Amino acid sequence: xxxxxxxxxxxxxxxxxxxxxxxxxxxxxxxxxxxxxxxxxxxxxxxxxxxxxxxxxxxxxxxxxxxxxxxxxxxxxxxxxxxxxxxxxxxxxxxxxxxxxxxxxxxxxxxxxxxxxxxxxxxxxxxxxxxxxxxxxxxxxxxxxxxxxxxxxxxxxxxxxxxxxxxxxxxxxxxxxxxxxxxxxxxxxxxxxxxxxxxxxxxxxxxxxxxxxxxxxxxxxxxxxxxxxxxxxxxxxxxxxxxxxxxxxxxxxxxxxxxxxxxxxxxxxxxxxxxxxxxxxxxxxxxxxxxxxxxxxxxxxxxxxxxxxxxxxxxxxxxxxxxxxx
Amino acid sequence: xxxxxxxxxxxxxxxxxxxxxxxxxxxxxxxxxxxxxxxxxxxxxxxxxxxxxxxxxxxxxxxxxxxxxxxxxxxxxxxxxxxxxxxxxxxxxxxxxxxxxxxxxxxxxxxxxxxxxxxxxxxxxxxxxxxxxxxxxxxxxxxxxxxxxxxxxxxxxxxxxxxxxxxxxxxxxxxxxxxxxxxxxxxxxxxxxxxxxxxxxxxxxxxxxxxxxxxxxxxxxxxxxxxxxxxxxxxxxxxxxxxxxxxxxxxxxxxxxxxxxxxxxxxxxxxxxxxxxxxxxxxxxxxxxxxxxxxxxxxxxxxxxxxxxxxxxxxxxxxxxxxxxxxxxxxxxxxxxxxxxxxxxxxxxxxxxxxxxxxxxxxxxxxxxxxxxxxxxxxxxxxxxxxxxxxxxxxxxxxxxxxxxxxxxxxxxxxxxxxxxxxxxxxxxxxxxxxxxxxxxxxxxxxxxxxxxxxxxxxxxxxxxxxxxxxxxxxxxxxxxxxxxxxxxxxxxxxx
Numbered sequence: 001x002x003x004x005x006x007x008x009x010x011x012x013x014x015x016x017x018x019x020x021x022x023x024x025x026x027x028x029x030x031x032x033x034x035x036x037x038x039x040x041x042x043x044x045x046x047x048x049x050x051x052x053x054x055x056x057x058x059x060x061x062x063x064x065x066x067x068x069x070x071x072x073x074x075x076x077x078x079x080x081x082x083x084x085x086x087x088x089x090x091x092x093x094x095x096x097x098x099x100x101x102x103x104x105x106x107x108x109x110x111x112x113x114x115x116x117x118x119x120x121x122x123x124x125x126x127x128x129x130x131x132x133x134x135x136x137x138x139x140x141x142x143x144x145x146x147x148x149x150x151x152x153x154x155x156x157x158x159x160x161x162x163x164x165x166x167x168x169x170x171x172x173x174x175x176x177x178x179x180x181x182x183x184x185x186x187x188x189x190x191x192x193x194x195x196x197x198x199x200x201x202x203x204x205x206x207x208x209x210x211x212x213x214x215x216x217x218x219x220x221x222x223x224x225x226x227x228x229x230x231x232x233x234x235x236x237x238x239x240x241x242x243x244x245x246x247x248x249x250x251x252x253x254x255x256x257x258x259x260x261x262x263x264x265x266x267x268x269x270x271x272x273x274x275x276x277x278x279x280x281x282x283x284x285x286x287x288x289x290x291x292x293x294x295x296x297x298x299x300x301x302x303x304x305x306x307x308x309x310x311x312x313x314x315x316x317x318x319x320x321x322x323x324x325x326x
Numbered sequence: 327x328x329x330x331x332x333x334x335x336x337x338x339x340x341x342x343x344x345x346x347x348x349x350x351x352x353x354x355x356x357x358x359x360x361x362x363x364x365x366x367x368x369x370x371x372x373x374x375x376x377x378x379x380x381x382x383x384x385x386x387x388x389x390x391x392x393x394x395x396x397x398x399x400x401x402x403x404x405x406x407x408x409x410x411x412x413x414x415x416x417x418x419x420x421x422x423x424x425x426x427x428x429x430x431x432x433x434x435x436x437x438x439x440x441x442x443x444x445x446x447x448x449x450x451x452x453x454x455x456x457x458x459x460x461x462x463x464x465x466x467x468x469x470x471x472x473x474x475x476x477x478x479x480x481x482x483x484x485x486x487x488x489x490x491x492x493x494x495x496x497x498x499x500x501x502x503x504x505x506x507x508x509x510x511x512x513x514x515x516x517x518x519x520x521x522x523x524x525x526x527x528x529x530x531x532x533x534x535x536x537x538x539x540x541x542x543x544x545x546x547x548x549x550x551x552x553x554x555x556x557x558x559x560x561x562x563x564x565x566x567x568x569x570x571x572x573x574x575x576x577x578x579x580x581x582x583x584x585x586x587x588x589x590x591x592x593x594x595x596x597x598x599x600x601x602x603x604x605x606x607x608x609x610x611x612x613x614x615x616x617x618x619x620x621x622x623x624x625x626x627x628x629x630x631x632x633x634x635x636x637x638x639x640x641x642x643x644x645x646x647x648x649x650x651x652x653x654x655x656x657x658x659x660x661x662x663x664x665x666x667x668x669x670x671x672x673x674x675x676x677x678x679x680x681x682x683x684x685x686x687x688x689x690x691x692x693x694x695x696x697x698x699x700x701x702x703x704x705x706x707x708x709x710x711x712x713x714x715x716x717x718x719x720x721x722x723x724x725x726x727x728x729x730x731x732x733x734x735x736x737x738x739x740x741x742x743x744x745x746x747x748x749x750x751x752x753x754x755x756x757x758x759x760x761x762x763x764x765x766x767x768x769x770x771x772x773x774x775x776x777x778x779x780x781x782x783x784x785x786x787x788x789x790x791x792x793x794x795x796x797x798x799x800x801x802x803x804x805x806x807x808x809x810x811x812x813x814x815x816x817x818x819x820x821x822x
Contacts, residue, residue, distance in 0.1 A: 067804065070630070091631060099624065100624045102624045102625045102628035103628075104625060119629075163628075
């Protein structure tokens with residue numbers, strides 16, 4: 001498969017997509033650690049009540065950006081606003097789930113949820129009540145008095161997720177929320193995230209799993225080496241790469257490149273035994289079939305497909321991902 | 327502030343519910359018992375050591391040693407009776423009704439005049455019958471067994487020079503073996519190189535009897551010299567014993583005589599200063615491992631999405647300080663509780679001493695020093711924890727820091743020797759040691775100007791270090807880098 005290198009493939013500029021009531025807004029944010037620039041001139045805005053997928057290979061600057069959104073770090077340049085304010089001022093309106101649970105192992109499940117909820121501004125009685133209600137809702141009420149270290153990985157992840165939600169935040173920032181979960185728990189988490197979005201919560205989650213991003217997200221931001229390489233919807237992401245046709249035939253199909261809607265034609269290789277035809281935007285695959293029939297070529301295979309998000313991601317960040325530090 | 331208190335509460339509960347805290351708490355009474363009771367117990371379990379003296383001078387030295395053995399047993403008996411009386415006899419009433427007997431029991435160990443009066447009063451049996459009406463417990467007096475037993479040399483005394491070693495060896499082995507045999511040669515007192523006796527024993531590692539015999543022989547030689555110079559003076563007169571009573575113009579008793587409470591008030595700050603270092607030892611590990619665990623499991627990110635780094639660190643410091651204060655309170659309670667169980671008569675004494683320490687005007691200052699010390703050292707350890715990514719990293723930084731923090735222990739003798747001397751004064755002005763040395767010197771009334779200056783320095787140091795270490799903590803607690811080099815670290819810690 002040929003590798004299309006795409007740079008700065010944002011469908012619209014940040015200024016064009018600026019949303020007046022953005023829940024999350026980054027404006028030319030740069031963060032450096034010594035000589036290393038972790039995040040470079042990053043700008044995007046995310047509307048309330050929607051799900052944003054934050055994608056990028058290891059070392060792309062995702063965690064640094066999340067930390068800046070949480071107010072844990074300050075940018076060297078640019079500005080961030082969460083719910084219209086600097087991040088440090090809206091701590092109690094934001095929930096954060098780190099990749100590695102982020103719970104005190106020796107605390108009981110109900111206590112750790114109530115403790116974090118109290119730190120987010122709930123009074124003791126409300127925090128305790130919310131902890132027990134949510135444990136009940138997630139089917140963990142019988143584990144309320146069990147220490148976190150005594151829970152399975154999936155249960156501990158659920159407890160961490162509950163702790164993120166217990167204070168009823170408006171914005172949820174989830175760092176790799178599905179890592180380490182089995183398929184059933186993953187499905188249950190996806191359902192919970194969709195429900196929260198329906199309830200009007202603004203959600204940002206970082207992930208490596210493109211299928212989940214494709215299923216859940218309204219909006220994608222892809223980072224590579226600290227810089228934004230995509231900012232748009234899933235549909236827009238799909239359109240970044242041309243539709244492709246894979247055609248199996250014994251004859252030479254090089255003539256197809258002369259057709260109006262064809263961008264390129266690649267001969268079969270040892271790895272891929274079919275001709276690979278990249279179409280221009282809006283081109284119809286039926287023209288390929290018609291041209292082959294006109295030439296009297298017998299086809300053994302014809303497959304016209306949309307590029308997957310994985311293809312887009314690899315195209316945008318693949319080579320950088322290999323270079324990026326883990 | 328409320329969030330810092332919530333963190334402090336959680337940290338406090340984390341400290342006091344961990345196994346290490348409970349063990350450390352229980353180790354203190356174990357340590358007190360091991361340090362105070364075990365040596366006495368070992369001594370009580372040490373069998374009486376029987377020995378004999380072959381005195382070729384005619385017998386005067388053997389007699390002197392035998393007499394010293396008797397006096398030693400009497401002295402041990404008086405000491406034991408004195409300890410028994412302090413716990414089981416109403417000493418206040420006894421002092422009022424029978425001051426002479428009370429003086430025998432109040433006298434320190436080794437007081438020859440008290441021993442003379444003890445003997446005159448009929449020894450342990452005689453004194454016990456006199457103090458019986460003042461007994462306030464049912465505990466009976468158990469006389470100690472004597473350390474040494476003098477036995478007659480028998481046939482060994484008649485052996486010649488050549489056969490003595492084998493004869494002595496026979497007496498030092500077998501079923502009823504003696505512990506030692508002492509040979510006083512014929513020319514003992516007139517020897518050219520000075521008096522020298524022989525001490526034969528199969529246990530060369532225990533010098534107690536050897537030293538005792540040497541002292542008894544020396545006393546006898548001196549007695550003989552004095553007797554020649556003043557033949558009419560009685561042996562008792564030749565053994566004068568000077569008593570010293572301690573006075574202090576600031577003592578609480580009307581006559582300025584130092585009471586036990588005065589002494590307790592003098593030494594309590596030193597003990598508290600020592601306990602400050604002990605609690606630092608106890609908490610340093612927990613502080614470090616706590617921060618490293620929070621970093622490695624990314625709890626710190628969750629916490630810092632809830633509270634500011636300053637609130638987080640302040641909560642941790644307050645939690646550690648509260649746990650340390652609780653430790654002190656529980657140790658004091660254990661002391662009183664242990665005394666109530668094992669030394670019922672001493673409870674009122676110990677309780678009174680604690681009350682007298684608590685009621686002293688020094689208490690607020692002691693507490694201030696203690697808390698400032700804790701905050702200074704805890705903030706340093708928290709900053710170290712924030713820079714480390716593993717326990718190994720932390721240990722590399724903690725080693726030199728611990729040596730620095732524990733330096734006051736090395737200076738203890740100099741401090742005790744001269745609490746307001748040059749060394750003590752200079753050390754008081756080294757900011758990280760100010761709380762320790764100020765606390766230590768308080769009872770010795772350092773100059774007022776120095777007190778005010780050192781107190782201000784201590785408060786400024788505490789605020790400065792907590793603030794600067796807070797900066798280091800905030801800068802490093804989210805990083806996964808290796809600890810910075812010393813130069814960079816100092817720049818971050820003390821830079822603007």
